[in-house]
Amino acid sequence: MTIIKVKHIRKEWNGIPLFADVSFEIAERERVLLFGRNGIGKTTLLQGLLGRYTFEEGNVYHGLPPKERGVLDQELEIGPDVSALEYVLSGSPEVDDLKRRLEQMGRMLQETGGSDEALVAEYGEVYERYLQLDGYGWEAKAEQSLSQLMLNPEVWTLPYRQLSGGQKTRVQLAALLARQPKLLILDEPTNHLDEETMVWLEEWVRNYPGTVFYVSHDRRFIDRTATTVLELSPQGCRRYPGGYTKYREQKEIESRTLAVQYRKQELEREKLLASIRRYAEWFQQAHLAAGQNDFRRAQAKKNVSRLHAKEASLERLEQNRVELPRAISQLSMKLEGEVFRGDSLLEMSGIHYAYGGVPALLENFNLTLRRGDRLAVLGPNGAGKSTLLKLIAGLLEPDGGELRMHPRTRVGYFAQELDNLPLSSTLLDSLLELPGMTQTEARTILGCFLFPREDVFKRIGDLSLGEKCRVAFLRLYFGRANLFVLDEPTNYLDIDTRERVEEALASYPGGLVIVSHDRYLHAKVANRLLVLERGGNPRQFTGTYEEYSSKDRSRVLTPEEQSQEGELQLMKLRLAQLMHSETRETVEEDRELMTEIVQLRRTIHERQ
Structure with a gap:
């Protein structure tokens, strides 16, 4: 169907x-x-x-029909007083209307003491219809759906408009789960x-x-x-x-096939053009040599026939010509940081943080960030991921404990709210404020970030969320930070741009702390994971996201183990630097280099 x-x-x-x-x-x-x-x-x-x-x-x-369609809408507009539960219940309009009428008539019957016989009769009819439509069953299904989407009962009565983005999405999903359109x-x-x-x-x-x-x-x-x-x-x-992976594979095959066909066609085209030129030259030479000799003139005309045949072949080729897809503009970004030769970028020990009257989000929390760390922070909404990032970035002060930042550590912070951008400035003006920046350089840089031509005169406040996201990366580009603290950096980007950002972050020489719901980003970039849980102890996992997904994650690393893991990461970083270093000037220096590489490999193998 x-x-x-x-x-x-x-x-x-x-x-x-x-x-x-x-x-x-x-x-x-x-x-x-x-x-x-x-x-x-x-x-x-x-x-x-x-x-x-x-x-x-x-x-x-x-x-x-429309009633058999269910929609999840990111820009859903509903009344200011409609609660989460009321929105889910509205998925069955007739039952919802009957419920409201019963509540209204119930209040009226209380006021009249049940003396209005007509109202009593009407209430009975409405109640009978409510039972026929299994109204109580629908209410139970709505509540069950909200529970399945991990929404607590205290959220059900809150106005939909007051909910967070994640809660709004879950409420809409609960409405669809109940209806099953x-x-x-x-x-x-x-x-x-x-x-x-x-x-x-x-x-x-x-x-x-x-x-x-x-x-x-x-x-x-x-x-x-x-x-x-x-x-x-x-x-x-x-x-x-x-799915996506298979789509990418098919696109690559398609691209290679088109490229082969295009080259083959171009070669055929060149051959036809050469033949056309050759037959044209032969005709001119034979026609001049023939003079008034009818036989020779007839022979010369054969070259004209061949010329016309080749021209017809060229015309058919042009009509069925394979065109290579036009290159799509892509984000072009290489993130660089200030050189950092120290060991620890940042250390947090015994950190305590809580909002007023709320159980502590972080209690006796310890974390060390070293050069080369790429830490992904995981956990459910409300576990304190964004709070941790703000503590690291210096936007919040801990209630207790100690946070020590290396004097040479420079933090670049990306906020998911994108509210730290100069909204009143134009894109071009925001760059021209930089020392030594020319208009030509500014336009070139903006073009690399997918802001061409007249777009450079747009006010940052008028940009879409995806465009603002690119502006935020543009500011990181000039910050030369050696520690990036990124809160949902790819939320509003399309897949192609996300992949360019991943490539830039993967090659970034500084430290990274990332909160994201994009599991591909974690898999591509992270080499350490920190798992936060509401009311539970933080858990650290040294390894990639794929390894984390496939291993036992229950054990919490002790502070000593965290320190050992940090040292191991430093040794791996040092080994990578040595492996890619240039050849030494003397044989003795080369021998020392190889000795250090062998020793590092042996130590890393023993500690893993």
């Missing part, structure tokens, strides 16, 4: 074309990812399918979710009995849920079976 069928739709935004000639079908039980760069129109396409926008051209067929349309369902909720969501989407059409930038989530990737571009869209 076809759930959605789209034919040749086109959409403009304020007169600017977003996409055109988009056609696709989604069948029952498919899980389809809508993929594309930021600004390509993914959310606009979803909103158009829901009837909230109109398309300039094309047709959309829906195989299901036949079609789910999800716009960034993984935003702001902690790992526990993310794992639950993956399982739910993978086993969902209906059809799922969604947008996401979480590559692991895509790999574990999508059956099809639908790539949206300004010129249309293409389908690729499987």
